[in-house]
Amino acid sequence: MELTLANHSSYPRIGDSAEEQLLRRTIAQREKGEKADADLGAAEEHMTELALREQIDAGLDVVTDGLIRWYDPISHLARKLAGVRITGLLRFFDTNFYFRQPAVHLRIERTKPLVVDEFLFAQRKSSRPVKAVLTGPYTLARLSIEEASPTPTNGGSGGGPRGAAAGFNRLLDGYTTALAEEVAALAEAGATLIQVDEPALLRHSSDLPQVERSLAALAARKGQAELILALYFGDAAPLYEKLQTLPVDVLSLDFTYSPGLLDRVRSGSAKKLALGLVDGRNTRLEDASVVAKQLERIARGAGLDRAYLSPSCGLEYVPRDRAQLKLKLLAAIKETFLGSNR
């Protein structure tokens, strides 16, 4: 099995050194009026380059821009869409990280690029392929509220069930249309790998048909790019068979929530897989030989020719020094895996 080492998505924006505190410092100074927008942009670019360098130095084959500019995975995209305003803080799934909730008051419309410029900058600065990352329409819709509706959806709760469902579908359709345009723009900009994160699906697995329709709209605009569906913060094992039919090229799976997923994967996959075997949420470093053995079991059982090896989720949830070690661990796991298969 040929292994490609890929970062999942986010990377810490901060570390302990003065250089690694640049963005935090600049944002604080910008809020006080001591720095200009241009200073903030320069700090974001510097920290993006640093994140790229650390990923490349760790030996990754595929990198991301670290989502360094993202305020959070939801509002970073939603705030750039017409028809959406950003409101209060809510917890992001089961993390102790908080996002600002979008409130949709008019028809959602993409009037400018969401992450294309960020992708282009990272690709210019990277010697390795850069994967573009988007939070998916379903997760955006689940974590938004619809203000215009007489029955606020708020993730499906509130109002009568029929009204709530209609409101949610409007949000999903709006985000799907906007993100399909972004996928097309990314493909046109040269992105060969486009990842769509849909962690909310694992909390609402009965909504798979809606997610499938939404992904089909994105897939129709992806051009030659490889479309990756990333699922994390939940157990994907019960959905595993159904995931195989989704209109994506790659399934990125989080193994840390799911004791049964390894056996499911061993039964084979019609899709290329991104194996999230290294825990992106905990500082404990996995034993490379143990993970290499898991890879061997998958390789033997599933008969996969190629796979990505990744952290289970974005690495922003661990401190920078541990994030670096986790990335280096990926390389050590690959080395051990290849050594035992020579």
Place this chain on the structure above:
Amino acid sequence: MSREKLRQLGIELPLFPTTSVGSFPKPDYLMKARADFAKKKINPQELEEVERRATEFWIRKQEELGVDVLVDGEMYRGDMVAYFAEKLPGFEEGGLVRSYGNRYYHKPIITGEARWEGPITVEWWKYAQGLTSKPVKGMLTGPYTIMDWSFNEFYPDRRATCLALAGVVRREVEALIQAGAKIIQIDEPASSVRPEELPLMIEAMHAVTDGLPAYFISHLCYGAFETIYPGMLDLPVDNFDMEFSNSGLDMLDLFRKHRYTKDISFGVVDVHTHVVEQDSVVEERLRRGLEVLPREAVWVDPDCGLKTRTVDEAIGKMRTLVSVARAFRN
């Protein structure tokens, strides 16, 4: 309201008692002292002297504003979990991770057995209580939240971690009660992160509070409470302290569907905006709350700790909520 319980504890409170969640902003002189301490320019005793000065400032300020149940303002704490982790054997300080926006904290790492080796907050509580005749809350972070907000490199799983920490927190509760604390707040803002773990959180809170003579409050905030309500009513505490302003009062819809059965500290000001709300805004929030909640059960406070606001903003928000609570009493 569990007035009978409070009365048995020797505490009489007016209708709509006012309080705050725990933290207040650190005055500039304390921020400077903390920075000096980090650079080793001053020693721990000098830092503590400044922390005591700031604590006294907030106790006096709360008295001046007419707050009914006071807090020490947490002048000696950084983060609500990291503070306890710094004091407990079994924890190491981790690197910085983000909580939201441009806010970061040192997320602790559990690297060994967590043990209680002596009081952590008791001296600060005694100091604050010694400055006022009004009741001062004992302020702790709950075992479920300490577990969830720490990295774990020692215990086999989340359950083992949480229950071990419950034993530690209970020892601190006992020490606070022995020192004279009657109202103890045990914060569990992580309560809704994994709804399937609500039974674990309840079991852990039983391990902390069962059989102990105090009025217990638990602060819960910024969560998906629709996923654990009404089951969360089984948490063995007397009062839930909850944010309502930031969330557009949406919990009230849940309370309409299933009756709320405890006392509540009702968050009437948003702690994540610099704007000090007009009285009319706070009145409207409280009025809407009282459509669903019995007057006797309602305390009035901010959504969450005010430490991220400026000193003036925090005072302004507290002044507003005290003014509104008084108007509602009449």
